[in-house]
Amino acid sequence: MPHRQSLSALNRMLATGGISSTEITTHFLDRIEKNQQLNAFVSVDREQTLARAQQADHSRRNERNLNLKGLPVALKDIFCTQDLLTSCGSRILSNFVSPYDATVVERLDKDGFFVLGKTNMDEFAMGSSNESSYFGPVLNPWNTARVPGGSSGGSAAAVSARLAPAAIGTDTGGSIRQPAAFCGLTGLKPSYGRISRYGMVAYASSLDQAGPITQSAEDAALLLQTMAGFDSRDSTSLDTAVPDYLSALNTGLENVRLGIPKEFLDPSIDPEVLSTIETALQEFEKLGAKLVDIELPNSGAGIAAYYVIAPAEASSNLSKFDGVRYGHRASEFSDLLDMYEKSRAEGFGDEVKRRILIGSYALSAGYYDAYYLKAQKVRRIIANDFSQAFKQCDLIAGPTTPSTAFPLGKNLDDPVSMYLNDVFTVPVNLAGLPAISLPAGFDQSGLPIGLQLIGPYLKEANILSAAHAYQKVTDWHQRIPGDYE
Amino acid sequence: MSISKSDVERVARLARIGIEPHEAERYSIDLSNILTLVEQMNKIDTEGIQPMAHPQDITLRLRDDEVKEVNKRDKFQAIAPAVNQGLYLVPKVID
Numbered sequence: 160m161p162h163r164q165s166l167s168a169l170n171r172m173l174a175t176g177g178i179s180s181t182e183i184t185t186h187f188l189d190r191i192e193k194n195q196q197l198n199a200f201v202s203v204d205r206e207q208t209l210a211r212a213q214q215a216d217h218s219r220r221n222e223r224n225l226n227l228k229g230l231p232v233a234l235k236d237i238f239c240t241q242d243l244l245t246s247c248g249s250r251i252l253s254n255f256v257s258p259y260d261a262t263v264v265e266r267l268d269k270d271g272f273f274v275l276g277k278t279n280m281d282e283f284a285m286g287s288s289n290e291s292s293y294f295g296p297v298l299n300p301w302n303t304a305r306v307p308g309g310s311s312g313g314s315a316a317a318v319s320a321r322l323a324p325a326a327i328g329t330d331t332g333g334s335i336r337q338p339a340a341f342c343g344l345t346g347l348k349p350s351y352g353r354i355s356r357y358g359m360v361a362y363a364s365s366l367d368q369a370g371p372i373t374q375s376a377e378d379a380a381l382l383l384q385t386m387a388g389f390d391s392r393d394s395t396s397l398d399t400a401v402p403d404y405l406s407a408l409n410t411g412l413e414n415v416r417l418g419i420p421k422e423f424l425d426p427s428i429d430p431e432v433l434s435t436i437e438t439a440l441q442e443f444e445k446l447g448a449k450l451v452d453i454e455l456p457n458s459g460a461g462i463a464a465y466y467v468i469a470p471a472e473a474s475s476n477l478s479k480f481d482g483v484r485y486g487h488r489a490s491e492f493s494d495l496l497d498m499y500e501k502s503r504a505e506g507f508g509d510e511v512k513r514r515i516l517i518g519s520y521a522l523s524a525g526y527y528d529a530y531y532l533k534a535q536k537v538r539r540i541i542a543n544d545f546s547q548a549f550k551q552c553d554l555i556a557g558p559t560t561p562s563t564a565f566p567l568g569k570n571l572d573d574p575v576s577m578y579l580n581d582v583f584t585v586p587v588n589l590a591g592l593p594a595i596s597l598p599a600g601f602d603q604s605g606l607p608i609g610l611q612l613i614g615p616y617l618k619e620a621n622i623l624s625a626a627h628a629y630q631k632v633t634d635w636h637q638r639i640p641g642d643y644e
Numbered sequence: 645m646s647i648s649k650s651d652v653e654r655v656a657r658l659a660r661i662g663i664e665p666h667e668a669e670r671y672s673i674d675l676s677n678i679l680t681l682v683e684q685m686n687k688i689d690t691e692g693i694q695p696m697a698h699p700q701d702i703t704l705r706l707r708d709d710e711v712k713e714v715n716k717r718d719k720f721q722a723i724a725p726a727v728n729q730g731l732y733l734v735p736k737v738i739d
Contacts, residue, residue, distance in 0.1 A: 258719045351699040365698045394704050463685040466678060474659060481660070483732055488725035495735045500662035512661055516652065516671060517678050519659040530682065535695030537685045542696060575677050591699020616699075 251506025261358025333584025340609025418552030474518030
């Protein structure tokens, strides 16, 4: 059954002719149709996707183009696609068909990965539970009374329930790693600038980064290899060579110094998460890693700085949604100002409005220095802490989240408690570093627990090889929720 | 610090988001709670620290001044709420 195979395994099966793209794609499309209760996908075009699979099979057979992957992946609905709606989880873009494709989509396409469907997400990627989507919440396949995490919740639920062999998400404050942790998956947030942001609807431009949500580090390496690289259309895209992530996978953990920040093993977090992470760290030690105590003394202020910087950037980025050139326009209004105010009031949900308002407030006259400038200074201090820490260690390890997946509705009326979910992931975005979340075990109620590995700038290969070494001796990442086996 | 209802109304006007009076009440509570969280950063001494706007401390690159994009007006206007003869339509601004 194709859904019991990883993306890398399917790739190998395709190469040896053991299976066709059409068989794989049909199988996943059928699974998507049968499992709509999860609400993981917002748009799927069966015929178009099958045509892509048939094309891939055809070119493999007739042109002997064996480099072409011919594999379907699920795509977060934040990436612009000409062939499917790009709604970004929002009413204001619920009718939006992009006139161009995102660079990520073009790069996937070039290697023969095609879009299986667009996945549900928190509105404009603002959220940690996928409950802020205009299209309704996504359910966690491990326990449908729990959230899948957010904002890439649909992407994570889709891979977790094996409705897709892999998915692409985005991570501004933890939006790949936290849902990966909640759904028992491997989620990689690459370094800022590693993957082009062109065609990715912007939330907070100095923090946003695309990355894969997969079943394994090997799968993540495969997709990163395809997506990484310079793009002149993104002014912050890095013009540096892309290493061979796949051949670096087997570097191993011998003598790798793993820094353990005492701030991340805080006794206030869920004790089951804490003990699981400690057990996982012992496993890393057995594989040759050396554990080193380190400090990230200011990481606790990361959330505070993030909730100024991200909303400030969002308030600017989202000002373009005004009902003039595309997207939702209110049907009745008295003048131009009224048209803007009504279109935006109807088009945006509560959490997006909160963040636009707090961002506009932080940037407004009289408050700029106290909030925005202060937050940028704290950001520098947090980034400096990481630089100091990496003098003593090669990678940093800790829990991805302070708890396992929480119940649907639990944090809905309390934005601040929702924000605190991102305490271990946000500092990484502020510093622009690469990090991965990988499955490290389960709590007693059967919910997955994620371990986070953080690396120095552009050291994705080191993170991936450490994760791969752990996944070679554990099977947490291969577990499938009972109802979806 | 707390954000009053009138602060919310002022900021909502700046952000061009229409809000009802009962919403202003609720947002003033939510936003005040968020500000209390945000003010935790005041515990950190940032004297003499350069603000960090971006993870890459580099100058943005420049490109040659040459036309690369083709005219896609029709494609862009095909998704607009209201157009006429190649122009975007909005309510009358000047009498």
